[in-house]
Amino acid sequence: MSDAVVFAQVEKRFGAIAALSGVDLSIRRGETVALLGPNGAGKSTAVALMLGLREPTAGTVRILGGPAVAAVRAGRVAAMLQTANLLPGVSVAELVEFVRTLYPHPLSTARALEVAGCTAFARRPVERLSGGQAQRARFAMAIAGDPELLFLDEPTTGFDVDARRHFWHGIRGFAASGRTVLFATHYLEEADAVADRIIVLQRGRVVADGSAAAIKAHSGGRVVRFQAAGVDRARCARLPGVSQVEVDGDRLRLRTADPDATVAAAYAAGISVRGLEIGGADLEEAFLALVNEQPDPKEASGR
Amino acid sequence: MKGFIAYLWMEIRRTVRNGRYLTFTIGFPVGFYLLFSALYGREPAGGLSFTTLYMVSMCAYGAMGAALTSNGARLAAERGGGWTRQLRVTPLTPAAYVLARMTMAVCVALPAVLLVALAGVLVHHVHLGAAAWLGLLAGIWLGSVPFAALGVFMGYALDSESAYGGVMIVYFGLSILGGLWFPYAIMPHGMQLAARILPAYHYASLGWNAVAGHAPGWRNLGILAAYTAVFAAAAAWRYRRDEAREYA
Structure with a gap:
């Protein structure tokens, strides 16, 4: 069976600005994938290409084995977009009922409303919903057609903690039925907690692609912390495996690919190590490391 | 086709619930009809009573407003x-x-036509033959x-800030210059030309024409068909x- 999403050397330019350049990626069916990146990294552009809302400047985009527009027209794909107002003058239930009739094998209206947590306000006109309720109504619309592939573009923007938990509970339930889910986010904890796989975008390029654990390992992997008086930064940076050193008084924090070798070498070098701790880099550190590795083209061109 | 019908049905429901729709396409035409026929209703206007001719004008005014x-x-x-x-x-x-x-x-547009006609029958006892009613x-x-088609064109041509005013100007402008508010016969020459x-x-x-017992004029039908083609082409353009701007 063909992959859910395939990008081959995809480039998207808006005038002189390259929103995406040379993006290759493939998402298998059944995966839950986070598209992670800071604002302006190209997440929404990538989602727009996957939905056929835009055409790539170069390269090919294949969705469920064919063009994106064909997958959308066939009702195999649905999406929750970032900026899409609901239609005023109808109730949530009426809107969901309308959307589901467009799809070949939809969920029942009641089921879509229930999964999205809209049952309590199903009869309310959409113009009288709170921000969080409107977002849940958008979620109900997105799943009403029971699509094979679901796109969510920054879905929890404007949610409080409780609503966010409820939302991801609904998504997990949806994904558990074998559906492919791809969501764009800049919330690291969501990517870490929900996705099987994380694709990190930075300035229009894929800078990392793998499980949350693999991405954490990729960027220096582990963190070694200890206290030692009178040790300079340069000396620590020469220790094996170390990619980054932070000094705060006598506290040192080393990012390293090989913590055993780093610690052994530190002892061997006669550094008086106290209060040694070895831990995993968290995803945020990994993410920041990845994002900061990328040269800024604006600085490179001297602007 | 299923999508077309589902969307049409939802759009009809939300339109008839809309306060602005009720005001402009039912309230104003029926209100104007009752007001002006009370003021001028006794004056004969050619062979037909003013109350009959103005009923037609307000049917057209309401239906045009609904469509736009x-x-x-x-x-x-x-x-x-x-x-x-x-x-x-x-x-x-x-x-x-x-x-x-x-x-x-x-x-x-249909409820607007029917309600003004109903006001004509109930309030002014307008009496027409079956063919005249059907034609009207x-x-x-x-x-x-x-x-x-013009309404769709304006919906795409104007942004949300200017569209409301723009549509109202076109609506009232076309109504006045079409002889819907004041009869064509009393217009100055320049307005008659317009x-x-x-x-x-x-x-x-x-x-x-229908209430006067005449067949529909080919010239009227031809001009309306031409305007339909022009407005539909403009809407498509x-x-x-x-689309090109939004989804390039």
Whole structure:
């Protein structure tokens, strides 16, 4: 069976600005994938290409084995977009009922409303919903057609903690039925907690692609912390495996690919190590490391 | 087709619930009819009573308003708010969407025609033969098609800020210059010329001819068909431009 999403050397330019350049990626069916990146990294552009809302400047985009527009027209794909107002003058239930009739094998209206947590306000006109309720109504619309592939573009923007938990509970339930889910986010904890796989975008390029654990390992992997008086930064940076050193008084924090070798070498070098701790880099550190590795083209061109 | 019908049905429901729709397309035409027929109702106007001719004028005025305003500003606002973008990621095709909107505009013109006619029958005891009624109701209802196309065009051509005012100016302008508020016969020469060039006079003439026992004028039908073609082409042009700008 063909992959859910395939990008081959995809480039998207808006005038002189390259929103995406040379993006290759493939998402298998059944995966839950986070598209992670800071604002302006190209997440929404990538989602727009996957939905056929835009055409790539170069390269090919294949969705469920064919063009994106064909997958959308066939009702195999649905999406929750970032900026899409609901239609005023109808109730949530009426809107969901309308959307589901467009799809070949939809969920029942009641089921879509229930999964999205809209049952309590199903009869309310959409113009009288709170921000969080409107977002849940958008979620109900997105799943009403029971699509094979679901796109969510920054879905929890404007949610409080409780609503966010409820939302991801609904998504997990949806994904558990074998559906492919791809969501764009800049919330690291969501990517870490929900996705099987994380694709990190930075300035229009894929800078990392793998499980949350693999991405954490990729960027220096582990963190070694200890206290030692009178040790300079340069000396620590020469220790094996170390990619980054932070000094705060006598506290040192080393990012390293090989913590055993780093610690052994530190002892061997006669550094008086106290209060040694070895831990995993968290995803945020990994993410920041990845994002900061990328040269800024604006600085490179001297602007 | 299933999507077209589902969207049409939802659009009709939300339009008839809309306060502005009720005011402009039912309240004003019926109100104007009752007011002006009370003021001038006793004056004979040619062979037919003023109350009959003005009933036709207000049927046309209401139906035209429904056809124009049910898209117009509302379509512009939905475009600006991203609803059309959301629809594009569903199986509903853009062509089905635009056609559903135009069909909706023609559908919601019907209650306006019927209610003014009902006011004529109940309040002023307007009495017409079956052929005259059929000609009047069918002509004024289906003759609203060019204005439905114009409403879609304006919904795509204007942004949500300017669309409401723009549509109202066009609506009142066409109504006055079409002889719907004041009879064509009392207009100055320049306005009569404008009336013969613009669509609303030819539109209402379908109804005026019907109540006078005449067949629909080919000239009126031809001019309305030409305006339909022009407005639909303009709507298609603005629609494609909007798509190209939004989704390049």
